[in-house]
Amino acid sequence: MENTYYDAIVIGAGQAGVPLAKKLAKAGKKTALIEKRYIGGTCVNDGCTPTKAMIASARLAYLAGREDDMGVHIDGFKIDLPAIIKRKDGIVKNARDGSLQVLESTKGLDVLFGEASFISEKTLSVILNNGGTAEISAGWIFIDTGTVALIPEIDGLEDIEYLTNTSILELTEIPEHLLIIGGNYIGLEFGQMFKRFGSKVTILEKSERLLKKEDKDISECLTNILTEEKITIHNSAHVQKFKKNADGKIVAAIRMEDGKDHQLTCSHVLVAAGRVPQTKALNLHNAGVELDDKGFIKVDGYLETNVKGIYALGDVKGGPQFTHIAYNDYTIVYRNLIEGTNYNTADRPVPYCMFTDPQLGRVGITEQEAKNQKLNYKIATLSMERVARAAEVSETRGMMKAVVDADSKQILGAAIIGEQGGEIMSVLQMAMEGGITYDRIRYCVFAHPTYSESLNNLFMSIED
Known part of the structure; x- marks a missing residue:
């Protein structure tokens, strides 16, 4: 079987693999992208995109069920799950097909649908979905194979x-x-x-x-x-x-x-x-790549494994399993290898949002972590019942909480449970990134009535 040599091979078309393969090809690197299932990875196919589409339908059902409280009377409604699934599938297909079209039109990029495994340190065997096997090699190999559901051992x-x-x-x-x-x-x-x-x-x-x-x-x-x-x-x-x-x-x-x-x-x-990494089928032992005791790929701060030229990005390397972290992994690796920068994963912010209703938006450290680190900190809290915007739209469930440094007045972390909690959290993340202290936010002029305006009152709860 003839071996095809590439400058770069990307295994897995997730939220790190897709943009990385495209950008490497555009930078003049002959690149192969291998995907065994669908373009887009978990986020587009099984995670963020479909679930948030269905959550939007569920929220409409919730709002319809409490319409009397708002003075709007609806004469009955019903849940049409097949219609909800059809809408979700359309959104997923649009995202998936759009990405594939862009990839296939990118000069210097080959998209291979199949399952990859290592033969040696820089050589892969790919069992193609449409039949046959390909053998390919590269100087750079990037693994973005993600995770799957952990199935516990329970009798029956x-x-x-x-x-x-x-x-x-x-x-x-x-x-x-x-x-x-x-x-x-x-x-x-x-x-x-x-x-x-x-x-x-x-x-x-x-x-x-x-x-x-x-x-x-x-x-x-x-x-x-x-x-x-x-x-x-x-x-x-x-x-x-x-x-x-x-x-x-x-x-x-x-x-x-x-x-x-x-x-x-x-x-x-x-x-x-929980989730487990998709590393077993890769036969990483043939490449000498080290795994931790849970099967995640070990990487350094530059996302390189113990084998020079082999990198792991996204969920497969362990740590925070979020789409935005995978995407940031891609930007770090690409900029370092192509643009000559020296970025690493140390001290990067890890914001996240759980899309229950209301949302939980989180960034930085918790109060318990501040206590464990023996920091000199203060806590600001505010019930969503005291947020004017929340009262006006009858979304008063939840609370805001921030951890601040008592000496420097820097914001160390925040948790927002509330309508648009992720968006409010992002405002505080920007303050943290820019070094804006909580006493400045306390008297900042925000537009009224917005949820972010309530950050005034949140930090007024701290006694200086």
């Missing part, structure tokens, strides 16, 4: 046709009772979505509370919001076994917080217990 799980974040997007009927294993981003977003579509929803979280990496008051605030929507949440809960009863329903044996075993019957189970 393989016998019940469980759902993942991918398969749940293809349902054509609303589950009667959706049981969710995992109380983090994926589980909470899907849980609220399907509750608003009409499902009974139960969430099982193995930790003592939801979102254990957030401060306790933030966790409790969001838990209260979800339980007010009649979502059942069990913390410190561990599933022992699944089975089907005579009626075809799923029966779960669960060890609850009280230490006793309880039985729960449901129609569907969503596994949202």
